Amino acid sequence: xxxxxxxxxxxxxxxxxxxxxxxxxxxxxxxxxxxxxxxxxxxxxxxxxxxxxxxxxxxxxxxxxxxxxxxxxxxxxxxxxxxxxxxxxxxxxxxxxxxxxxxxxxxxxxxxxxxxxxxxxxxxxxxxxxxxxxxxxxxxxxxxxxxxxxxxxxxxxxxxxxxxxxxxxxxxxxxxxxxxxxxxxxxxxxxxxxxxxxxxxxxxxxxxxxxxxxxxxxxxxxxxxxxxxxxxxxxxxxxxxxxxxxxxxxxxxxxxxxxxxxxxxxxxxxxxxxxxxxxxxxxxxxxxxxxxxxxxxxxxxxxxxxxxxxxxxxxxxxxxxxxxxxxxxxxxxxxxxxxxxxxxxxxxxxxxxxxxxxxxxxxxxxxxxxxxxxxxxxxxxxxxxxxxxxxxxxxxxxxxxx
Numbered sequence: 249x250x251x252x253x254x255x256x257x258x259x260x261x262x263x264x265x266x267x268x269x270x271x272x273x274x275x276x277x278x279x280x281x282x283x284x285x286x287x288x289x290x291x292x293x294x295x296x297x298x299x300x301x302x303x304x305x306x307x308x309x310x311x312x313x314x315x316x317x318x319x320x321x322x323x324x325x326x327x328x329x330x331x332x333x334x335x336x337x338x339x340x341x342x343x344x345x346x347x348x349x350x351x352x353x354x355x356x357x358x359x360x361x362x363x364x365x366x367x368x369x370x371x372x373x374x375x376x377x378x379x380x381x382x383x384x385x386x387x388x389x390x391x392x393x394x395x396x397x398x399x400x401x402x403x404x405x406x407x408x409x410x411x412x413x414x415x416x417x418x419x420x421x422x423x424x425x426x427x428x429x430x431x432x433x434x435x436x437x438x439x440x441x442x443x444x445x446x447x448x449x450x451x452x453x454x455x456x457x458x459x460x461x462x463x464x465x466x467x468x469x470x471x472x473x474x475x476x477x478x479x480x481x482x483x484x485x486x487x488x489x490x491x492x493x494x495x496x497x498x499x500x501x502x503x504x505x506x507x508x509x510x511x512x513x514x515x516x517x518x519x520x521x522x523x524x525x526x527x528x529x530x531x532x533x534x535x536x537x538x539x540x541x542x543x544x545x546x547x548x549x550x551x552x553x554x555x556x557x558x559x560x561x562x563x564x565x566x567x568x569x570x571x572x573x574x575x576x577x578x579x580x581x582x583x584x585x586x587x588x589x590x591x592x593x594x595x596x597x598x599x600x601x602x603x604x605x606x607x608x609x610x611x612x613x614x615x616x617x618x619x620x621x622x623x624x625x626x627x628x629x630x631x632x633x634x635x636x637x638x639x640x641x642x643x644x645x646x647x648x649x650x
Contacts (some may be wrong), residue, residue: 259289437517438467439475439650447474451503457516466503468644476526476644477517479509482626483640485613489597493582496598497549508598508610511546511553511577514645518545522648525557527609529564529628530640532616537564537631544645552576552584555600565630571602595624606630609641 434455435441441452449469454477455462468476482489487506499510517523525544529537542559554574560566576584578591579598585591591601597610606629614625614637625637632638 259286434462436520437475437645437647438465438469438477439647441467442469442475449474454513456513457520463499463510463513464503465509466507468642471528471644472526473650475646475650477509477646478503478507478642478644479514480609480641480643481506482609482613482638482642485615489610489613490580491598493579493598496577496579497553512549515546515548515553518645519548523645524648526644526646527562527564527628528640528642528644529631529638531632531636532619532639537628538562539564539569539628541568542648546577547574552578552582563631564628567630569605569607569628569630570600571605571607575600575602575605606634609638609643611637613637 434453435444436457437454438452446452446467447469449467451464452467453462454465466478466481468474468478483506485506487501489508491500491508496508497510497512499508499513501507503509523544525541527539527541529539539560539562541557542561543557545556547554547556554576555570556574557568557570557572560568575586577598578584578601580590580592580596583590583592585601585603587601587603589604591604592598595601595604595608596612597608599605599608599610601608606627608624608627611626612622612624614622616639619625619637619639621635622637623635625635626641627634627636628638628641
């Protein structure tokens with residue numbers, strides 16, 4: 249507004265000057281020039297007024313924006329103060345937690361050190377116990393072998409006494425008794441003995457097919473219809489089953505107790521006709537199970553007494569624990585398995601190991617308190633798992649057409 253007043257005063261002074269000059273000079277011309285100058289001045293004044301208004305408007309808007317920014321800044325400053333306060337509180341809590349963690353770490357280190365010392369002591373104790381167990385196992389094997397020898401001697405003495413009694417009884421009689429004639433009758437298997445009328449379970453004399461060679465076998469004349477020839481039995485650990493190839497070929501043990509009938513006899517018998525195999529198992533908790541194979545045979549020694557099985561039924565697992573297809577027989581001195589290791593030496597006993605496989609009924613015999621977590625025990629995987637050692641087993645065969 250001051251600018252406008254100044255301009256108007258200037259205009260009035262200019263007009264007065266023009267008027268004075270026009271009085272002396274050409275008044276009309278000067279008046280025209282003054283009027284034109286006045287018009288130009290008014291136009292400039294209007295322009296200046298518009299510019300001033302625009303400047304005022306811009307200044308007002310800037311002031312409003314500045315006020316809004318100032319309010320936003322105040323809010324941000326308040327939020328920063330709040331966050332700073334929270335961070336300070338969290339730092340305090342963090343310090344407390346760090347102190348607790350340090351305390352716990354100290355206690356944990358002490359506990360770990362104590363546990364490590366206990367572990368070292370336990371390892372030393374376990375090592376000593378393992379040495380004691382190994383020594384006891386050696387003593388057990390020695391005692392088992394001695395027991396087996398004594399049982400064989402007892403059996404031989406019993407047969408000698410029986411023969412002497414027979415001679416005494418025949419010497420006082422004009423002719424031998426019919427029962428003595430029956431005792432000298434031999435059979436190819438227990439099924440033939442059963443069909444001949446001998447239905448009492450016990451040890452019988454069997455002959456090899458197409459040969460006069462004889463062997464003793466236990467005949468089960470009661471289970472599942474009778475007529476079963478036992479080819480294996482485990483019951484008390486009295487016989488050592490960690491034997492050589494030739495021992496498993498010929499057979500060992502006492503047919504009335506723990507024994508292996510012999511791979512050669514079983515091979516010759518089962519290649520003559522179709523046989524079934526029945527396996528009876530018992531655990532330490534009083535449970536029993538069985539596996540029945542509808543077709544069983546062993547190849548000859550030239551094929552390492554390879555086992556052939558078909559048609560599994562029974563309660564000892566839906567899957568066969570004897571590896572299929574047929575595996576070769578292996579012993580500690582004849583490694584015939586499909587593993588780079590020697591299964592018969594690792595797992596003990598002679599068996600159809602395949603690649604150490606899910607079964608070994610000829611493994612180490614462990615008593616009840618030691619029957620778990622034993623990879624080299626008497627195992628049947630699909631009934632009791634790989635680490636359970638069974639209490640008793642029996643393997644028996646009978647003709648399929650019995």
